[in-house]
Structures are given as C-alpha cells and as structure tokens.
Amino acid sequence: MIESVLIPASPALYGEKSDRQTICISTQVGCAYGCKFCASGLEGFSRNLRANEIVDQIIAIERASGEKIDNIVFMGMGEPLANLKNVIRAIRIINASWGLRIGARHITVSTSGLAPQIKKLADEPLQIRLAVSLHGATDEVRNQIMPINRRYNVETLLSACDYYVAHKKQRLTFEYILIAGVNDADTQAHLLAQHARRLSAKVNLIPYNAVEGLEWSRPSRNRQEKFLSILRAEGVPATLRREKGHDIDAACGQLRLQTSRQERRRAVPA
Numbered sequence: 001m002i003e004s005v006l007i008p009a010s011p012a013l014y015g016e017k018s019d020r021q022t023i024c025i026s027t028q029v030g031c032a033y034g035c036k037f038c039a040s041g042l043e044g045f046s047r048n049l050r051a052n053e054i055v056d057q058i059i060a061i062e063r064a065s066g067e068k069i070d071n072i073v074f075m076g077m078g079e080p081l082a083n084l085k086n087v088i089r090a091i092r093i094i095n096a097s098w099g100l101r102i103g104a105r106h107i108t109v110s111t112s113g114l115a116p117q118i119k120k121l122a123d124e125p126l127q128i129r130l131a132v133s134l135h136g137a138t139d140e141v142r143n144q145i146m147p148i149n150r151r152y153n154v155e156t157l158l159s160a161c162d163y164y165v166a167h168k169k170q171r172l173t174f175e176y177i178l179i180a181g182v183n184d185a186d187t188q189a190h191l192l193a194q195h196a197r198r199l200s201a202k203v204n205l206i207p208y209n210a211v212e213g214l215e216w217s218r219p220s221r222n223r224q225e226k227f228l229s230i231l232r233a234e235g236v237p238a239t240l241r242r243e244k245g246h247d248i249d250a251a252c253g254q255l256r257l258q259t260s261r262q263e264r265r266r267a268v269p270a
C-alpha cells in the first residue's frame with residue numbers, strides 16, 4: 001500500500017502560482033531511511049516502485065478527481081533518490097510530449113540527503129527542481145532525527161548541493177520541518193540562513209504534523225514566526241507553510257499508516 005495526495009491549488013507552494021493542481025507521489029513502498037519524525041518508515045521498507053507505478057499515481061488521481069494535474073512533487077512515501085533509475089524513467093514519461101506533458105520545471109524531487117545521487121541527478125539534462133530535506137542545520141541536530149546524516153554529514157550534503165547548483169539553472173529548496181525543542185532554536189535558524197545563502201537556496205518551513213506513536217510536536221506559532229523572521233532578516237527567501245495536510249493526516253506516510261492501522265483493527269475478531 002502506498003499513498004498519493006492531491007493538493008488543491010495553494011498559493012506559493014513550491015514557488016508555483018495559485019492555479020496549480022499539485023500531486024504528491026510515492027516512489028517506494030515504505031522507506032528504509034528511518035527519519036525519526038516520519039510515518040513512512042514506521043512499518044519498514046518493502047520495495048521500490050517501478051516507473052509505471054510512479055506514473056500511474058498521477059493518472060489514477062486525474063481519473064478520480066477529474067482534475068488536470070500540472071505540478072508534481074516527489075515527496076510521498078520513500079526516498080526518491082534511492083530509486084533513482086525508476087524515478088528518472090518516470091520523470092521522462094511525465095515530461096514527454098507523448099506522455100503526460102508536464103514541464104520539468106513543474107516537477108520537484110525531494111531527498112533526505114543522498115549526496116552521491118544528488119550529483120548523479122545534477123548530471124541529468126532534465127531541468128527539474130530539487131528539494132533537500134535538511135531539517136537541521138548542524139550534524140548534532142541532523143544525527144538526532146535523520147540517520148542518513150551519519151553516512152553523509154551536513155558538509156558532504158552541502159558540497160553535493162554546490163555541485164547540483166553549479167550544473168543547473170534551477171534554484172534549490174531546503175525543506176525544514178520545525179519540531180519543538182529539536183531544531184527550532186535561533187542558532188539553527190542563523191546557521192540555516194548561512195547554508196541557504198551559500199547555495200542561493202530558498203527555505204520552506206513546515207510546522208511538524210504530529211504522528212500517533214511518535215514523540216515529537218510542533219513549535220508554538222510565535223516560535224515558528226520567530227524562526228521565519230531570522231531567515232528573512234538574513235536575506236533568505238523563506239516561506240512558512242500553513243499546510244493543508246494537518247487536518248486529514250496527509251503528511252508523508254500518515255495516510256497509509258492510518259489506513260493500515262484501521263484495517264488491522266477491522267481484522268481483529270470481536
């Protein structure tokens with residue numbers, strides 16, 4: 001079971017105008033990367049999706065909703081760059097004039113920080129957007145919440161991003177989930193601003209969505225705004241997402257988790 005989420009037109013979501021229908025799609029069944037705040041990895045990793053299974057999510061949602069999708073974000077379940085071959089194949093189909101005809105600039109691929117694959121993606125001719133899930137500006141913070149950082153630390157990741165930016169015309173985005181008491185201190189905001197300026201990157205701040213069974217919570221509204229104001233004061237283009245997934249548990253892996261828990265409850269005899 002995987003999840004795909006249609007996000008109705010949102011102002012400024014991934015830099016797009018408000019008339020875009022965005023879909024967030026999955027690239028793997030489960031996830032092996034085990035970010036501590038994420039629901040996708042909670043039930044382990046099953047397998048990579050094939051290119052047709054990635055593309056089918058868009059076609060299925062277009063059929064079910066009657067909406068023409070014109071913006072794709074690879075931010076659902078799984079680490080897209082761990083399934084790079086199928087993701088690139090799917091992007092070619094999505095982008096092709098004989099395929100879904102969605103412009104490369106309207107396709108965003110996210111990664112938790114697979115540095116070597118970021119360089120491989122930079123060598124691809126496609127002008128897609130890259131969103132790096134940073135979620136911490138130092139190794140100390142990232143090590144706490146993202147095991148991938150022990151393999152590719154912050155400096156290794158930023159060097160791969162330097163390479164990406166040098167090879168692409170697209171502006172890179174840092175995704176940063178704000179988690180209370182973990183990564184929301186002023187010092188993190190100042191360091192994040194430094195990293196963003198180094199790469200001329202934009203920052204998307206996302207207040208954490210609580211997941212049943214996980215200990216993390218979102219910072220107060222004041223703290224979120226303060227973090228944002230530090231970035232802006234340092235000249236970094238930044239947005240604070242007043243996100244749309246919170247009320248329906250549609251943040252990364254939560255829909256699947258909720259559905260599979262419900263199914264298990266149903267399967268238990270009374």
Ligand code: SF4
Nearest residue numbers: 031034035038040078
């Ligand atoms: S945030 Fe992404 S890479 Fe990390 S566990 Fe969740 S799906 Fe995997």
